[in-house]
Amino acid sequence: MLDYRAEFDAEVTLDGGGELRARGFRLNIPHADVTESEITALLVAALAPQRVERAAVSDVRIIAEPHPPAADTQAERVRFVELSHVITAGMVTAPGLPGPEITPHLTRLASRGVYAPGTEFAIDRISMLGNTGTYLDSPYHRYADGADLAGLPLEQLAGLPAVVVRAVGGERGVTAEMLAHVTVAGRAVLLHTGGDRRWGTPDYGVDAPYLTAGAAQLLVDRGAALVGIDAVNIDDVSPDAAGERPAHTLLLAAGIPVVEHLTNLRELPPLGARFTATPPRVAGFSAFPVRAFATVPAEEPEA
Numbered sequence: 001m002l003d004y005r006a007e008f009d010a011e012v013t014l015d016g017g018g019e020l021r022a023r024g025f026r027l028n029i030p031h032a033d034v035t036e037s038e039i040t041a042l043l044v045a046a047l048a049p050q051r052v053e054r055a056a057v058s059d060v061r062i063i064a065e066p067h068p069p070a071a072d073t074q075a076e077r078v079r080f081v082e083l084s085h086v087i088t089a090g091m092v093t094a095p096g097l098p099g100p101e102i103t104p105h106l107t108r109l110a111s112r113g114v115y116a117p118g119t120e121f122a123i124d125r126i127s128m129l130g131n132t133g134t135y136l137d138s139p140y141h142r143y144a145d146g147a148d149l150a151g152l153p154l155e156q157l158a159g160l161p162a163v164v165v166r167a168v169g170g171e172r173g174v175t176a177e178m179l180a181h182v183t184v185a186g187r188a189v190l191l192h193t194g195g196d197r198r199w200g201t202p203d204y205g206v207d208a209p210y211l212t213a214g215a216a217q218l219l220v221d222r223g224a225a226l227v228g229i230d231a232v233n234i235d236d237v238s239p240d241a242a243g244e245r246p247a248h249t250l251l252l253a254a255g256i257p258v259v260e261h262l263t264n265l266r267e268l269p270p271l272g273a274r275f276t277a278t279p280p281r282v283a284g285f286s287a288f289p290v291r292a293f294a295t296v297p298a299e300e301p302e303a
C-alpha cells in the first residue's frame with residue numbers, strides 16, 4: 001500500500017483580512033491523480049476554522065510513500081498518563097467525611113448455585129459519597145438548575161486539550177497573576193500544586209492549595225473548558241474561608257466542570273496533553289468518581 005502526499009506552494013487570502021504564502025506545504029491526499037482544484041479544496045479544509053476568500057496552489061509535486069504499519073499510525077502513537085487515585089473500602093477522601101463501603105451483593109461462592117457448573121461471578125455493591133476519590137463536580141453540585149452528571153456532553157469531558165499550570169511550592173493560592181499569560185480558552189486547565197503528596201494523610205485537607213476567586217473569574221472570562229486540581233478542593237476550605245466557595249460558585253455558574261483530587265500532574269507536559277475525566281450519566285446527581293487520564297504524544301521511536 002502507498003500513501004500519497006502533495007507538496008506545493010500556495011497563496012491564500014483570508015476572509016477576515018490577511019494573507020498566507022506557503023512554500024513546500026504538504027498535505028495528505030486520497031490518491032495519486034488529484035487535481036489542483038482538489039488540493040486547493042483540501043488546503044481550505046485544513047485551514048479551518050480560518051475562512052478563506054481565495055486560494056491558489058502552484059508547483060504541485062506528488063509524493064508516494066509506503067503505508068506505515070497499523071501500530072505506527074498517528075492515532076496509536078500516544079502514551080497514557082494515569083491521573084486518578086485508587087478507591088478502596090473505608091479510605092478517606094476528605095478528612096471528616098465517611099469513606100466508601102464495599103460489600104458483595106453476590107459472592108463467587110453463592111453464585112455457583114445460580115449459574116451452570118464452572119461458571120461463577122462476583123457482583124459487588126458500593127455505598128459512597130459522590131465526592132469520593134478523584135471526582136468531577138457538575139454544575140448541579142452548586143446550582144439546582146445546573147447541568148447534572150447526565151446532562152454534561154462528552155465534548156466538555158473527553159479529549160480536551162490541556163494546559164498544565166505549575167504552582168508547586170509557592171503560596172497556597174493559585175492567583176489570577178499566575179494565570180495571566182496562560183492560554184486557557186477551550187482547554188482543560190490543570191493546576192499542578194503538589195497537594196497530592198499528602199493524599200491519604202491527616203494533613204491532606206490542612207492548609208491545602210486552592211484557586212483564588214480572582215483566578216476563577218479569569219478562567220470564566222477567558223473560556224476555560226474544565227478546571228482540575230491535585231488537591232483536596234478547588235476552593236480554600238480552611239477556617240479563613242468561612243465556608244465561602246468562590247471557585248465552585250464562579251466556575252460552576254459558567255458551566256465549567258471541576259475535577260478535584262487529581263494526582264500525577266507532574267508527569268504531564270505544560271502543553272500537548274489531552275485530558276479526559278468522564279463520570280457515569282447519573283441523573284439528579286452532582287459529583288462522581290472519574291477515571292481521569294491524559295494522553296501525551298509518544299516520543300518517536302529511535303530511527
Ligand SMILES: N[C@@H](CC(=O)c1ccccc1NC=O)C(=O)O
Pocket residue numbers: 093094097129131132232233235245248
Ligand atoms: N464542593 C463542596 C463539597 C465537597 O468538597 C465534598 C463533599 C463531600 C465529600 C467530599 C468533599 N470534598 C472533598 O473531597 C465543598 O467545597 O465543600
